[in-house]
Amino acid sequence: MPRRGSSEDERDAIIAALTPVIDGIVATLGTFCEVVVHDFRRPDRSVVAIAGSVTGRGVGGSMSEIGMGILSQGDEAADELNYVTRTQDGKLIKSSTMVLRDSGGAVFGALCVNLDITAITQAHTMIGQLAGLAGGQAAVPTTTFGDDIDAVVASVVDAYQLGQGKPWGELSRGERLELFRSLDERGVFAVRRAMPQVAARLGISRASAYTYLSQARTGSDLSEEQQA
Template sequence: MTEGADAILSALRPVVDGIAATFGPTCEVVLHDYRLGERSVVAVAGSVTGRAVGGALSEIGLAVLAQGDAAGNDLNYVSRTADGRIVKSSTMPLRDGDGRVFGALCVNVDVTALRQAGDLLAALAGVLPPQAPATTFTNDFEDVVDALVRAEELARGRPAAGLGRGERIALLRALDERGVFRVRNAVPRVADRLGVSRSAVYADLAECRREAQQ
């Protein structure tokens, strides 16, 4: 259903511009084609996350890939950019005529000013506001891989390059569950980050998947 997917993307391109223009400079709309792998951004209007055509999908996009065709709309969630801005987003998976997820339409709104005002009121009331989770919005998928590996290193209290094989398999399982290896060319990037060969990552990944099926 490649032609059907391409037609849907073509129909949505003017919608991307229209939504961003309607909501103004604090709004960004991003259109993803996951068939393109790590450089999934095919259209963008607005500049909330600084991505451009050819940019990478984030951890949020990886979550859609991890869910596969069962992925549903994820609406009005809040995340935090690397520079501390607060973004309210909605991610809507796109399906071809056979029901297969092949992309997503994402709307991001910078609500930093609103959140700061809310935090001030919360502080006056003696209530500690919740911290929004960090999300890696970037044009380079390697930055996303690095952020996910860093999170696993922090959880384990050890650098990834110093992990034994059992610990490395557990780390790869965590990355696999996050959808990392559904992206083409992810294995070389992860191998570089872990300081091991690609063949070692392929072997360890196969092992952790066998363990999951037992």
């Protein structure tokens, strides 16, 4: 039988082994590359090692909503490879997120590689225009990267409401449930501090927020008095 705490020791050892590796990856790929080690045991400040500077985060920074989605999947999480997002300041980022598992198969973190492909994309567009082959560019989702998990949560909530085109007070009961269902599926509530932040962002009480989440998860309707 493994001694108590051996799993934590193993996870600590994996993270410690990766820390010097990420510096080598960035040194090889160049200044447009960033590599991040996330420890899901501390989701509010999951960045435990970082090399390069593409997203502007530092050690102690938070995961993005992509990381929250992986966190919410638990041990069923799979690698997310070669996806493209846009930062709030307009950078195009090509990323791959590889989950970290201990010897028992439990997911406890992630290794993320972020490449700033803004200049490459601009050059590709210019060459296409010169060749007369330019076409419409597919929409790229915007992702919030930052050191503050509250800012990430707020961005996810705001993006949903912006997509609906109306504030919380004008959403129907079904739309409110769908909002909480969507936030839950994206892993927002896997972060410990998320619920108070979501409630404050929507202007509702924490009790109401917990009720909406419970109803969204069970698929049942809310009574009229629970809609405040």
